[in-house]
Amino acid sequence: MNFARRPHDDLTIDITSLVDVVFLLLIFFMVTTTFATQSGIGVNLPEASARERPSTEAVSVSITADGTFFLDRGRVTRDALRGGLQELRGQRGEETVVIIRADEAVSHGRVVEAMDAARSAGFRRLAIATHTPSEE
Numbered sequence: 001m002n003f004a005r006r007p008h009d010d011l012t013i014d015i016t017s018l019v020d021v022v023f024l025l026l027i028f029f030m031v032t033t034t035f036a037t038q039s040g041i042g043v044n045l046p047e048a049s050a051r052e053r054p055s056t057e058a059v060s061v062s063i064t065a066d067g068t069f070f071l072d073r074g075r076v077t078r079d080a081l082r083g084g085l086q087e088l089r090g091q092r093g094e095e096t097v098v099i100i101r102a103d104e105a106v107s108h109g110r111v112v113e114a115m116d117a118a119r120s121a122g123f124r125r126l127a128i129a130t131h132t133p134s135e136e
């Protein structure tokens with residue numbers, strides 16, 4: 001028995017169908033993946049029955065129960081909030097949505113301060129984040 005390989009024999013494996021399956025799986029996972037929009041800041045949002053998803057291009061202003069402000073996950077003072085929002089408006093534009101995520105224990109005055117800072121920074125679109133009872 002002669003098992004020696006002849007130089008003119010070309011051994012190839014057709015992987016076209018394997019590549020097709022891998023691309024289909026990749027596309028499937030890209031389409032079905034949902035991205036969490038929760039920030040890592042502990043805010044107990046008030047409940048609401050209406051539900052609307054914000055656009056992907058949004059600025060988040062969070063206010064914790066003790067009244068601390070966070071701008072896109074970074075802790076800021078009340079005075080620095082306005083400056084940070086003005087900087088973000090310059091980068092993202094005035095049509096970007098500012099989402100205010102205030103704890104339900106926060107006084108109304110702190111929420112108004114955040115809204116005033118966003119308006120004076122030049123943002124036109126404001127939203128207040130809530131959660132529906134089914135999200136828990």
